[in-house]
Amino acid sequence: MGIEKAAVKLDTDVLIIGGGPAGAWAAWSAASHGARTVLVDKGYLGTSGATAPGGTNFLYVPPNQEKREQAVEDRLEGGGYLSEAPWIHRLMEQAYQNIELLEQWGYRFPLDGNGNLFKAHLQGPEYMQIMRKVVLKAGVRILDQCPAQELLTDEHGVGGARGINRLDGNVWEVRANAVVIATGGCAFLSKGLGCNVQTGDGLLMAAELGADLSGMEFSRQYATTAAFGTITRNRMLGWATFYDEEGHVLHEGGPRESDFMAKQLLKGPVYAVLNHADTEEKRRILRLSTPVWFLPFDRAGIDPFTQRFPLTMRYEGTIRGTGGLRLVGHDCSTTVAGLFAAGDAASREKTAGARSGGGAYNASWAIASGTWSGKGAADYALAQGKEARVRQLRLAGAYGLERNAQSAETIDTKAIVEQVQREVFPLDINYFRSEPVLEASLKRLHSLWPAVKGSVPKTIQGRVRARETAAMVATARWMYTAALARKETRGMHGLREYPELNPALSHRLLLSGIEHIAIRPEQVPSRTYDVIPPVIVKEAARL
Amino acid sequence: MIELVSAERCIQCNLCVKVCPTNVFDKTEGGVPVIKRQEDCQTCFICEAYCPVDALYVSPFTDEAVQVDEEELAAKGILGSWRETIGWGPGRQKLAALDQTPFIDRILPPRPVRAAGISDVKVQTS
Ligand SMILES: Cc1cc2nc3c(=O)[nH]c(=O)nc-3n(C[C@H](O)[C@H](O)[C@H](O)COP(=O)(O)OP(=O)(O)OC[C@H]3O[C@@H](n4cnc5c(N)ncnc54)[C@H](O)[C@@H]3O)c2cc1C
Ligand code: SF4
Ligand code: SF4
Numbered sequence: 001m002g003i004e005k006a007a008v009k010l011d012t013d014v015l016i017i018g019g020g021p022a023g024a025w026a027a028w029s030a031a032s033h034g035a036r037t038v039l040v041d042k043g044y045l046g047t048s049g050a051t052a053p054g055g056t057n058f059l060y061v062p063p064n065q066e067k068r069e070q071a072v073e074d075r076l077e078g079g080g081y082l083s084e085a086p087w088i089h090r091l092m093e094q095a096y097q098n099i100e101l102l103e104q105w106g107y108r109f110p111l112d113g114n115g116n117l118f119k120a121h122l123q124g125p126e127y128m129q130i131m132r133k134v135v136l137k138a139g140v141r142i143l144d145q146c147p148a149q150e151l152l153t154d155e156h157g158v159g160g161a162r163g164i165n166r167l168d169g170n171v172w173e174v175r176a177n178a179v180v181i182a183t184g185g186c187a188f189l190s191k192g193l194g195c196n197v198q199t200g201d202g203l204l205m206a207a208e209l210g211a212d213l214s215g216m217e218f219s220r221q222y223a224t225t226a227a228f229g230t231i232t233r234n235r236m237l238g239w240a241t242f243y244d245e246e247g248h249v250l251h252e253g254g255p256r257e258s259d260f261m262a263k264q265l266l267k268g269p270v271y272a273v274l275n276h277a278d279t280e281e282k283r284r285i286l287r288l289s290t291p292v293w294f295l296p297f298d299r300a301g302i303d304p305f306t307q308r309f310p311l312t313m314r315y316e317g318t319i320r321g322t323g324g325l326r327l328v329g330h331d332c333s334t335t336v337a338g339l340f341a342a343g344d345a346a347s348r349e350k351t352a353g354a355r356s357g358g359g360a361y362n363a364s365w366a367i368a369s370g371t372w373s374g375k376g377a378a379d380y381a382l383a384q385g386k387e388a389r390v391r392q393l394r395l396a397g398a399y400g401l402e403r404n405a406q407s408a409e410t411i412d413t414k415a416i417v418e419q420v421q422r423e424v425f426p427l428d429i430n431y432f433r434s435e436p437v438l439e440a441s442l443k444r445l446h447s448l449w450p451a452v453k454g455s456v457p458k459t460i461q462g463r464v465r466a467r468e469t470a471a472m473v474a475t476a477r478w479m480y481t482a483a484l485a486r487k488e489t490r491g492m493h494g495l496r497e498y499p500e501l502n503p504a505l506s507h508r509l510l511l512s513g514i515e516h517i518a519i520r521p522e523q524v525p526s527r528t529y530d531v532i533p534p535v536i537v538k539e540a541a542r543l
Numbered sequence: 544m545i546e547l548v549s550a551e552r553c554i555q556c557n558l559c560v561k562v563c564p565t566n567v568f569d570k571t572e573g574g575v576p577v578i579k580r581q582e583d584c585q586t587c588f589i590c591e592a593y594c595p596v597d598a599l600y601v602s603p604f605t606d607e608a609v610q611v612d613e614e615e616l617a618a619k620g621i622l623g624s625w626r627e628t629i630g631w632g633p634g635r636q637k638l639a640a641l642d643q644t645p646f647i648d649r650i651l652p653p654r655p656v657r658a659a660g661i662s663d664v665k666v667q668t669s
Contacts, residue, residue, distance in 0.1 A: 042564075043562075043563070043564030043565065043566070044561060044562045044563075044564060046562065047562045047563070047564050047587075047589040047593070048564040049564070052564075052587075052589065053587035053588060053589050057644075107639060108637060108639050108640040109639065109640075109642075110639070110640055110641065110642040110643070110644070110645060111645070112645035112646070113645065113646065113649075118642075118644065118645035120644065120645075121642060121644040122639075123629070123637075123638050123639045123642060125589065125592055125629055125631070125638075126629070126637055126638065126639045127639075144561060144562075145561065145566065166566045167560065167561075167566075167570070191585055191586065191605055191606075193585075193586075193587060194564070194585070194587050195585070196564070196565050196583070196585035197564045197565060197585075228603065228604050228605060228606070229586065229603055229604075229605055230585065230586040230587070230605050235647070238651060238652065239651075239652060253652035276652040277650070281650075282650045284643070285643040285646045285647060285650055286643075286647070286650075287643075288638075288641055288642065288643035289642060289643040289644040289646075289647050290644075291628050291629070291638065292588065295588060295603070295625060295628070296586075296603030297603070298624075299602065299603040299621065300603045300604070461566065461580065461583075464566075
């Protein structure tokens with residue numbers, strides 16, 4: 001099949017792929033630095049991605065040298081010594097500055113008991129609605145419902161992207177000298193809240209241009225939800241008592257051992273009731289902190305404070321992991337000229353190290369890396385002598401695309417996705433990791449790979465899903481390749497055979513290649529007290 | 544999963560078609576949108592928040608379709624309840640300002656916090 005004509009063609013300086021927080025901040029930053037900017041999102045900037053439907057705690061440390069030093073020390077240790085102090089300092093400063101802007105733009109933080117503004121948590125729908133307004137106000141053109149499917153390239157690097165409009169099936173093409181990948185992580189369609197749009201597309205697109213990945217072994221995060229639902233906010237379970245099928249108490253109130261839930265779920269069903277929220281006041285506080293958590297219970301007619309409900313764990317893939325595209329510069333550049341990465345699509349090891357947990361690093365990273373990459377992309381694009389539209393660009397996509405089909409057999413996306421899920425969801429493969437089990441699983445994943453080179457279903461959704469399927473198989477293969485190479489336990493990764501941290505392995509693991517995956521270590525720079533300045537945006541859009 | 548587009552309430556603004564992150568709805572010629580790919584619904588409730596006339600209902604059950612009765616949902620005040628909770632719509636107070644997260648740590652059950660490795664147990668504050 002030849003190359004399809006694009007019905008919509010746009011020329012710009014910077015293209016942002018993805019409209020979660022990272023993409024939104026990147027678009028605002030690029031436009032504020034003088035670049036013509038287009039943002040494309042698979043869904044809709046404002047509703048799509050892991051933050052939009054719920055909310056996130058973010059890292060917010062006001063400029064107090066002592067507190068910040070302490071936060072850095074804690075994180076270096078908590079992150080398994082794979083993060084870098086100057087990057088963590090800059091993250092805190094950038095997030096601090098941007099949160100101030102967000103307030104100016106109209107986000108209302110609540111008051112704490114002492115009458116001070118409490119800045120640690122963002123309600124997703126509100127936050128992302130404001131970001132959409134800010135991005136539009138900055139002059140960015142947004143294409144919603146327009147998943148990017150592949151990048152454009154020539155010998156000078158990236159030159160834009162091409163994709164499809166899910167609403168009308170039109171093919172679009174945006175030519176740009178700089179591209180920011182902000183497509184989020186990959187959660188393998190596990191239906192965690194807001195997670196089904198993140199299928200690793202950006203990782204695959206960038207890897208097809210030769211970008212490296214890093215930290216893919218740090219991908220072991222699950223979130224506990226009511227078995228029937230999607231709302232993954234584990235905090236509420238801090239007020240729970242847990243029971244087994246027969247009603248025996250497994251755990252009573254308060255924090256649990258880190259493996260508690262996974263271990264119990266392997267034995268059999270687990271139920272919870274939030275009976276430690278035992279006053280009206282406590283119940284009211286919990287409800288108003290995380291209303292989305294209570295919504296499904298109210299609708300299902302279950303009172304979670306008095307009635308038991310069954311639990312399950314939903315896999316989050318790389319979303320609350322720390323792996324992604326390897327960054328090489330302070331401007332979030334990758335190894336491919338003109339290609340930048342931000343948010344969950346990027347490796348977050350420079351700030352979070354080997355563990356992110358739910359504790360706020362990712363949300364602030366999306367804000368900060370978005371801002372840095374947006375400026376980086378704007379500076380790069382504006383420094384090019386030639387506009388992208390006069391470059392001889394070709395399409396770089398290789399897998400899950402009709403143009404490149406190597407057989408007439410149609411890719412059975414449903415079956416392949418289910419097979420990948422059977423390798424990455426089970427706790428006894430991916431949570432309690434061990435060498436022989438992971439090896440066998442990786443072998444099965446490799447054997448799935450040829451199937452994504454088949455012919456692509458003709459429908460719009462089929463075309464989108466075929467590409468997503470290829471990205472998910474690739475991501476799973478990267479994850480387990482890295483997991484098997486890290487023969488130790490560090491941060492969120494562990495192998496049963498190697499239960500201890502091995503100081504000799506205090507390096508990152510870089511992956512390159514899709515067909516054949518090569519792996520090599522990258523030393524973490526030794527501790528310095530260098531200061532990397534934040535990005536100050538003078539032309540901040542005012543609403 | 545999404546279970547209802549109320550033909551009676553819908554004003555055919557097609558906002559739900561535009562904002563659904565997983566492309567569940569299709570526009571129709573001169574009619575109300577249809578739930579075309581229910582199995583792709585990620586149960587994120589976001590379409591309900593955006594619908595200006597509370598015409599949508601997302602059931603809490605993620606993996607199974609259920610029968611719903613519009614009259615009953617309306618009578619119980621469930622249609623539009625999520626939009627009301629987050630304070631969207633004219634004259635309502637936005638949820639962000641009512642957020643009770645600042646108080647949450649104070650009411651934790653009395654137990655030593657062994658937070659290492661437990662996600663979401665401790666909010667990182669300044
Ligand atoms: C259950 C849960 C709880 C969490 N809690 C916290 C917390 O308390 N604190 C914290 O710091 N972090 C938390 N996180 C993580 C946080 O939500 C993410 O780090 C954050 O959303 C990342 O932002 P992002 O913009 O990189 O990605 P996302 O918000 O996921 O956005 C990605 C965007 O890319 C788009 N996209 C995907 N593919 C394509 C494509 N091919 N073309 C175009 N667009 C595409 C999607 O539509 C989406 O809009 C949590 C995550 C989960 C799942
Ligand atoms: S958002 Fe509501 S009113 Fe608008 S088309 Fe959808 S259902 Fe109808
Ligand atoms: S609940 Fe979310 S995924 Fe389902 S139809 Fe509504 S917006 Fe779409």
